[in-house]
Amino acid sequence: MDKDMSIAKTLNLEGLLCPIPVVKLSNAVKGIGVGEVIEATATDPGVMMDIPAWCKSTGNDLISLDKEDGIFRFVVCRVN
């Protein structure tokens, strides 16, 4: 991730299962501006597949998606 890309919003999705992480991400992305970035953490392993699928379907950019110490962290940039 670029160092100059500042996070407009953070989202805690830990402890939540499908479909809530995707639903909350969708709502949160609607609350930021185009070109702005959201960072979220989750514990449901399903996000590894579902967040890329959501980004592909909605046309938003998945900047990163990593797992560290059982926590999934992803960064999404709103495109439209």
Next chain:
Amino acid sequence: MEQKKKRMALIASQGTLDWAYPPFILASTAAAMDMEVHIFFTFYGLTLLKKKIEAKVAPQTNPSMPMKMPFGPQGFQNFEWPIPNLIMGNVPGFETFATSLMKKTFKNKGVATIEELRNICLESGVKLIGCQMTMDVFGFKKEEFIDGVDVAGAATFLEFAAESDIQLFV
């Protein structure tokens, strides 16, 4: 560039707690993916539109349903109780018992309730349609349903489904 929204058409025909999940999960997710969604609630599925959802699980007709305890150490919780179908089908109150276990397990694991998912669907613009014929047959009144429900028949569903990208019968 304004793209035509993708569409999903669902039929929800079951009124048990387990079968209540798939239509509401798919619909809320599809709405989160900017799809236009209609769910047509028919037969027992229609009960999912009632103000108070009283859906239960029916273990005796679902012999593969894992019976697990929602409390105690993890090893105990993961244990699958081998309860014979004869007991599940004949002990009075077993459905209520199994329903409360499933609800507790879902809550512990972080699964949303049906009511929560239904609210998400309403808030995100999913169209909920009750089957007129089922209402007539079972004597359901529109006042028994939550606000925002439309009532229509098979032709209305098919008109939307014919123009949809996804059509599923649940």
